[in-house]
Amino acid sequence: MKNKDFLCPKCKGNLRVEEYIILSAKDKDKDRGLILLSPELGNYEVHHHPDFDISGGNLVDFYCPLCHKRITSKQHKNLAWLIMRDQEGQEYDILFSQIRGEQCTFKVLGKHTESFGKDAHQYLQFLHRV
Ligand SMILES: [Zn+2]
Incomplete structure (x- = not known):
């Protein structure tokens, strides 16, 4: 990585x-905070200030x-989007769940998709509709 x-x-x-x-984030109560995510796909460790209370399921x-x-x-409105660029300059779309506690990440290149996380199956059907 x-x-x-x-x-x-x-x-x-x-x-x-x-x-x-x-990333910057906003919860349903419009509270804002910074969130640190792991660049390792499938690692769902999240860091944020303790005052930015994002409880599970939201x-x-x-x-x-x-x-x-x-x-x-x-x-899908539950999925966030980033671009990952590897050492060769190849760019992939990275989609991941914005629901706290949901483990779902996709690495997409054209029609080829790799999925990570126990909740990924819930979103697979939405991936290639766009
Ligand atoms: Zn930007």
Whole structure:
């Protein structure tokens, strides 16, 4: 994972700093906070300030901390969208659940999809509709 970049799909800004992807988030009560995610697909460790209380089961909207645009995917409102660029410059769409506690990540290149997480099956049917 060392050399993979994670980019905002809207402004193409770099959202990865060392071992974290940094996103801005807003919960259903409109509270805002920063969220640090692992760049390792299928690792659902999340870091945030203890005052930003995002309890399980709720939808959290993710935003790019650089351009402040929402990064919800076109495929499903529960899925966020990032671009992953590997060492060869190949770009993949990364989709992952914005519901706290749900483990669901997709790595998409054209019609080829790799899925991660125990809840991924719930979203597979939505992936190639767009
Ligand atoms: Zn952006």
